[in-house]
Amino acid sequence: MQRKIRVGVVDDHPLYRDGVVFALESEMDMEVVAQGETASDAYQIAIDHAPDVLLLDMNMPGSGINAVAKIALKCPSTKTLMLTVVDDEDEVRSVLRKGARGYLLKGTSSSELANAVRVVSRGQSYISPSFAAQLIMLRGAEDSDPKEATGRFPELSEREEQILLLIHRGLSNRLIGDEVGLTEKTVKGYVTNIMEKLHVRNRVEAAMIVAERTSGRIQ
Structure with a gap:
């Protein structure tokens, strides 16, 4: 039997977090091993559970960006995937430089969420296609x-x-x-x-x- 992808979910909005957990647990190849609300929780989950992928909210207490940097340094086997409402190019570049493997906008479908987790778990990078298209449009507007x-x-x-x-x-x-x-x-x-x-x-x-x-x- 194929090993399941072990996922941690950290978001300070319980209802939203419950929805993400439900979506992931519905996938045959995934299991949620831990949940949290803050950047400190994220780091502790990485230390204690070593999930394959850790989903983080950008704006959670303690800063998702700070959590990404710390986890990338201390727990490199855990890949971080940002799940956020922040749709800004500079924010994306910043969090990716800090060590995040992916960037996914909240409001995405459960199927895209699952696909992103799979991609990131394989060590690849993932940026929401809708946001990638938006970046291209914004870049073109700025250049003109x-x-x-x-x-x-x-x-x-x-x-x-x-x-x-x-x-x-x-x-x-x-x-x-x-x-x-x-x-x-x-x-x-x-x-x-x-x-x-x-x-x-x-x-x-x-x-x-x-x-x-x-x-x-x-x-």
Whole structure:
């Protein structure tokens, strides 16, 4: 008899987690060996149960990204698969660099979830096809927009620079999200990264740097 794929599921929303567990347990070749709610739980599950695949929520308490990095370092035999509502290219790149093997959007079908677990369990990478198509569309739109970047902020990514320029215009995180098509929570993460990279403490100081580097040319 073929060995089942051993899976751990960590998400701080019990109803959603129960649904994921039910979907996986319905597959003949899978078994859920442990569940948790936080990044600390995820790490402990990796240590205690050594699942083949560990499904993690990106925004769970303690940070899914932090859990991925720690598990990749201490438990390399456990492959991590992110299951999240965050549909942002930079977030995907960040979590994959930290060691995640896959990235799957919440709302996906149970069949796609099972397929992703199988792919990741074999040591391959998996990104939701719907999200991969979205990335291609976004990349094409960005490349065709001459206003996307000014080149005056080499320490920032293009998306970070775009958000910085909107900070300079005085927009809130919510309004920035409406402008660029991101959630307010995702924008908040970008703003934190921008401040760290520019070594500033608040939005006012960030806006002052924009003013200094652009000599007031941004409208």
